[in-house]
Amino acid sequence: MNVLILHRNPFEPFPYDQWLADYDGDVVVLAARDKFEPFGEKVPTDNLGYTRLEVLEQFDDALILKRALELVTEFQITHIIAHHEADVDTAAWLREHLGLTGAWPADVLPFRDKALMKQRAQRAGIDVAAHATPRTAEEAWAFADLHAFPLVCKDRAGYNAIGLRILGDRDELADYLAHTYFDAPREDALFEVFVPGRMCHVDGLVVDGRTVLAWPxxxxxxxxSFGTDQGARVDLTLDRDDPLTDRLLALTERILAALKPSGSRLRDHAFHAEIFHTPDDRLVLCEIASRPGGAKIREVFHTIFGANLGEYTTRAQLGLPLPALGEFSGAGDRPQPRAMSGQMLTMKRPGLVRSVPAAPDESWVERFWVYARPGQVIPPAAGSSDFLTAVVGSAPTRAECERRLRSLGARFEAQIKIVEAP
Known part of the structure; x- marks a missing residue:
């Protein structure tokens, strides 16, 4: 077996050489040049131990497809893996075109097209926001006239909150439409009624069609708010006895079932589901992806289960052992977290970096990252995963984890100095 990996990420979070140390086939990687230097990595100049590593100047679908098909022939590729949302469709098309195992386009479409996703979920009795896919400005106004502001506008196949807008009134909608519906009808827009409440997310791993790990x-x-938030952003796992824990896990199983009909080839994959918990105690699906969550969710998952979702998805798709699952039999007794965990993030903002925090020495800090250095001029955050610093921590309870991360976040806020660039 030989594998082609489409890689639109830095390498530090995805050490395939370590993850696949026991894999005896060829590992061929197509990587995106623009994902290295913004995250403090040098652009690779050799194969880094892989059978072949190619860094593409432009990671667009046409170029990826052309080069991937050439590499498939050269290396007799049997498996194609992609962990970035922008490459899920490309990988699926390649598998179908070549007759390879794994998900094909029809299998991933309900996870990529947010409108289709909501339609299927709604048919299964799952609560979703009122929504529409207006092709014209007139249709957008008609939707607005039916519903109260604020409204949420996003790309039907978007990710990392890029392009997402929350419109508070008719003036903001008019301005948005003037800039987005000025030349031709659109097929890619999704409008939703704003759902109040706190956003939860459920992350997990499916092996041979069965969820074997999951936690909210x-x-x-x-x-x-990634473009304007200058403070610490905290994300926390839920305690085992939190009233939401079992509800979120059960709802996620219903969502997966609604989007994966009998016969789906999507059998081995991670998932990242985002679900609103409203003030009136409803759970409302925002969206779900069929790949590992971004930010530092993979590292948080490793902290609570000893399994990195990126690594285990890669190994599952290649049929390799998954040691952290132990003797799990699938009889309904899934592994439970060994601790609570969370991530504390600060976002990039434009300017000249004067100072950044030093690595914290607290024993509960599992991992620390910093993505800029003093003297560097940096741009604003381009998406919700464009961080200045990141920390993954652990604690016996969610409350203690939150206390630790917020205290560290306040310290980071005081230590980060970014001034206007000359």
């Missing part, structure tokens, strides 16, 4: 967390911030 709750964002303590708004994802869409």
């Amino acid at each position: 967390s709750q964002y303590q911030y708004d994802l869409a």
